Amino acid sequence: MSLPADFLSAVRALIPAQRLFDDPLSTLAFGTDASFYRLIPKLVVRVEAEGEVVTLLQLASRFQVPVTFRAAGTSLSGQALSDSVLIVLGDHWNGRQILDGGARIRLQPGVIGAAANAALAPLQRKIGPDPASINAAKIGGIVANNSSGMCCGTAQNSYHTLAGMRLVLADGSVLDTEDPTSVAAFRRSHGDMLKRLAELGRQTRADTALAARIRHKYRLKNTTGLSLNALVDFDEPLDILTHLMVGSEGTLGFISSVTYDTVPDHPHKASALLVFPDVETCCRAVPVLKQQPVSAVELLDRRSLRSVQDMQGMPAWVRELSASACALLVESRAASATLLEEQILQVMAAVEAFPRERQVEFSTDPVVYNQLWRIRKDTFPAVGAVRATGTTVIIEDVTFPVEVLAEGVNRLLALFDRHGYAEAIIFGHALEGNLHFVFTQGFDDPAQVARYEAFMGDVAQLVAVEFGGALKAEHGTGRNMAPFVELEWGADAYGLMWQIKRLLDPAGILNPDVILSDDPKIHLKNLKPLPAADPIVDKCIECGFCEPVCPSNGLTLTPRQRIVIWRDIQAKKRAGVDTRELERAYQYQGIDSCAATGLCAQRCPVGINTGDLVRQLRADQASHGARADWLAGHFAAALQGTRLMLATANTARRLLGAPRLERLSRSARQLSGGRLPQWTPALPQPVKWVQAGSPGSADRPKVVYLPACVSRVMGPAAGSGEQQSLFDKTRGLLEKAGFEVLFPDGLDELCCGQPFASKGYPQQGESKRNELLAALLQASDQGRHPVYCDTSPCTLRLLQGEPDGRLQLYDPVRFIREHLLERLEFQPLDTPVAVHVTCSTQHLGEADALLAIARRCSTQVVVPEGIHCCGFAGDKGFTLPQLNSHALRTLKGAVGVCEQGVSTSRTCEIGLSNHSGIDYQGLVYLVDRVTRRRPAEH
Structure with a gap:
């Protein structure tokens, strides 16, 4: 059924066309979240302000149009999908405000969880929830799903750390619990609703059996159904309302901001891996560990350990563990190193009586620590990576009371065998009895769907009925567990949830069939094909x-x-x-x-x-193979042609002036249908190319300098305060540090092949790469001398595909880190410097090193949040400038206090300079500026 014409007309009057999507490609793209369901929305609306949400909900109520809210779409249970209207967050939901010295933080729903923690990190605080998806999940989804994680438990989830909320109900009304004026207005306009919530709370607390069941359920990790604990934990109706919103998955309203009470983020941490001979011994240790100073205890059954045992870097003994082994990954955190040592001794003493098959002792070494956590984090993707094509990987999360955890694990293992899920693994947050189990499932024939239905029915009986646990511990109910909510909670609690739903959403327009559904087969419908x-x-x-x-x-x-x-x-x-x-x-x-x-x-x-x-x-x-062949064979001519084009553009700038040239270029680009590149003031001038090596000296170490083709062509922009080319600046810095600089022969014909490969000509790209590697091997005396490449993307390209092991290839960051720091004295600036970590620098594993070098050069280093790739992508900044401008749309505001920026890719620096208002240059400019040669020691 199509959406009402009057509704669509009103929406189009409200929201600009560029933020409305109803074409087949866009609706299909938004019809997927992280779950195994697919629903194709009829309309996707990208909202940028609370007022738009208010009006949309008023229209939806008037025309009876169902709507669903989506933040990041990392939901695992099908709660971020719609076959009606999907409302997604745009750019302008990223506000955050640190309060009370970090004791609280106010966040809009578009803030990524990890970004909130990054803002709090200097104060050694963090938000309580720590889902595995924290680097992608947004606050709106974290609150709406009551997401938790490995360290958060139940005490630090969104429900228990909620300090305030601003929300929009289904009728479009707004409540801000931290604004007395808003509260007073809401009490007047929604007095009957608040009275009804208060009455439901009194009735629930008076029903001792129901109240006891609710308290028991939330002693465990539990996100099945609505947050009924709000009715027993609070008597103030506003508190009931806001805590009902937590975990409501968009079925009760829209959360437009939340204020958290933050929790300590202790800087000192250590982890150990304790391997027990069997599940029973492992699980008996959990209640003991729960009484100790531990921040996380992760259970891994033998199947999960087996799934990662052959991965690079895994300890060899993992393969040798017995078939019944079961492990606990234990972490302890403390405010000081001394306290951490005391805690470790206390933890190990507590488990001394439990036999262990193997163990990795507590370690604070980041290498060991990260390796242990990699074992845990790689289990889920390990199953996903080996599944049969066409099947999906499903991750479920249930909670058993900790006292029956061992039996619960063994009963789950038996269900896997009974239903033929031989690949299934179990791991989870043992302190809370929260187990994740991962298995692969095909949905392409009725027999497979029937097997899944039977398996989930058995899981529901086992967890919810036999053990009194929770079918969803932290992933949210969604449509996946909606048919089982009544089974888990009982008829009275289930009826209470429906009363709340109808009170807050009487028309039933908010995310129908999520959490509460009249369809007992909803979990078997709209299954996503892969x-x-x-x-x-x-x-x-x-x-x-x-x-x-x-x-x-x-x-x-x-x-x-x-x-x-x-x-x-x-x-x-x-x-x-x-x-x-x-x-x-x-x-x-x-x-x-x-x-x-x-x-x-x-x-x-x-x-x-x-x-x-x-x-x-x-x-x-690709259809221009002959042209690519010609360019590959006449590369010097191609470079000279590029210099001539840059010279022509520079002459036009001098004659016409930059503003007029930019306008003319924009018009020409529009008339050409986007085929002509866009001129900007950041466009480089041509390099006056003169290659000359350093004077030879037997006393000086040698380095082969490979200037990338862009460094041989593109000089600084006309408006740059630094007019020396990257080539000259790099050669000067290397000589300052005492190196004799060598160059490969025939340099202007050489290229790493990246321009060819990125355009769809891999053969020509590989031919140029091999030609360059051979020239570098010769220039470096068969690898005796290091090779310095001044552009990180070219270095990455050369290092890919197993180059000759004799070559010592360095990007600017690694070469400065390993060879120049010891030869130079640094006098850091006391002015802000913006640092852009290029994609290739991240791939090379040198991101932290780049920042460390920048901090040697300046006491104020700024890394703009949320900018991971500049989108210039070689030449796309010229041919598809909208990609570059979109990727850097927040850059200018983030680096406005900076005097200069640094990076390690000349083309990236063009786009960064154009969109920031400051001059971005190669890292060597900054290093050269703040250093002098270290005097020789006598």
Whole structure:
């Protein structure tokens, strides 16, 4: 059924067209969250202000149109989907305010959880919830799902750390509990509702059996159903209302801001891995550990350990553990190193009596610590990575009372065997009796769906009925567990939930069939297909962890959405459906606008680089092979042609003036249909290219300097305060540090091949890369001398694909870190410096080192939040400037206090300078500015 015409007309009058999406590609892209369900919305609305939400809800109420809210879409139970209207958060929901010296923090729903913690970190505070998705999940979803995590338990979740809330109800009314005027107005306008909530609270507390059941259920981790504990924990109706909103999954209203009481973030931490001979021994140790000073205790059964035992870096003994082994990963945190040592001794003494098969002693060494946690964190993606193509990976989370945890684990293992889930693993937050179990499931035939239905029915009986546990501990009820809420809670509690729902949402427009549903089969409907698309991306579990680092997120598609659409295109083709219209839309949305820098792979649990798929698709479309061959064979001529174009543009700037040239360039680009590049004041001048090595000396160490092709062509912009080229500046710095600088022969013909590979010409790219590697090997005397490349993307390109092991290849950060710091004296500036960590620097693992070097150069280093990739992507800043401007849309406000910026990629610096209002230069400019050669020691 289509949406009412009058509703659509009113929405279009309210929301600009560029924030409304009803085309097949966009609605399909938004029809997926991290769950195994798919619902295609009829309309997607990107909202940027609370007033828009208010009016949308008023319209939805008037026209009886169901709406669903979405923050990051990392939900695992199908609660962020709609086949009606999906309301998603835009850019302007990112406000945060630290209060009372960090004791509280007020956050809008679009703030990513990790960003909230980053803001609190200097005060050694953090928010209580710590879901595994914290680097992607947004506050709106964290509160609406009452998400928790490994350390948060029940005491530090959103419900228990809530200090205030601003919310919008289904009728469009607004309540801000921290604003007395708003509270007074709400009491007048919604007095009957508040009276009814107060009465429900009194009735519930008076029903001793029901009240006792509620208290028991929330002694455990529990997100099944609505937060009925609000009715027994509070008697003030406003407190009842705000705490009902926590965990309501968008079924009771919209949360437009929340204030948290923060919790300590102790800087000292240590972890140990204790392996017990069997499940029973392992689980008997948990109640003992619960009484000790531990912040996390993670259970891993033998199957989960087996799933990661062959991964690189895993201890060899993991393979040798017995078939019945079960482990606990234990973490302790403290405010001081001394206190941490005392806690470790106390913890180990407490478990001394329990036999252990193996163990890794408590360690504060980050290498050991991170390795142990990698064992835990890699279990889920390990199952996802080995699943059969076309199946989905499902992660469920249940809670058993801790006193029966061992029996619960063994009974779950028996259910896996009974229903044929041999690959299933169990891990979880043992202190709370919270177990995650992961298994793979196909939904492409009725027998598979029936197997899943039978299995979930047995799980529900086991957990909710036999053990009195929770079917959802922290992932939210969604539509996945909606049919089982009454089974778990009983008819009286279930009826109470429906009373609350009808009181706050009488028309039933808010996220129908989520948490509460009249359909006992809702969990078996709208199951998401995961058809084969390409081996590069077939392991994608559509979790959305990749989205925050993607520069095209919010402009076109995210990596997750690119995969969703490509899967659908391939499935439709196999079914004989005409996909030409969808593919036409995908060309720009999915292929042309992808930066292909691969940051998504760093966030992906199964390591998928969506850029690899895009480059492959570009290669499939590439039709100028002869031109690519010519350019590869005449590279020096191509570089000289680029210098001439830059010189021409520079002459036009001098004749016409920068403002007029920029206007003319914009008009010409529009008239050409986007084929002509956009001129900006940050466009480089041509380099006056003169190659000359250092005077030879037997006493000085040698370094082969590889200036990237952009460094040989692009000099500083005309308006830059520094007019020396990167090439000259780098050579001067290396010589200052005492190096003799060498160059490979035939330098102007050499290229790493990146421009060819990114355009879909991998053969030409690989040929140029091999040619360059051979020249570097010769110039370095078969690897005797290090090779310094002045641009991090080129270094990354050369290091990929197993280059000759004799070569010592360095990007600027690593070379400065390993060879220049000891040769130079630093006099840091006391002025703010902005640092952009390029995608390639992140891939090279040098991000922290770059920041450390910058902090040697300046006492005030600024790293703009939320800018992970600049979107310039080689030449896309010229050919697709909207990608660069979108990726850097928040940069100017973030670096306004800075005098200069630094990076390690000349092309990135063009876009950064253009959109920041300050001059971005290579890192060597800053290092050269603040250093002098260290005097020789005698």
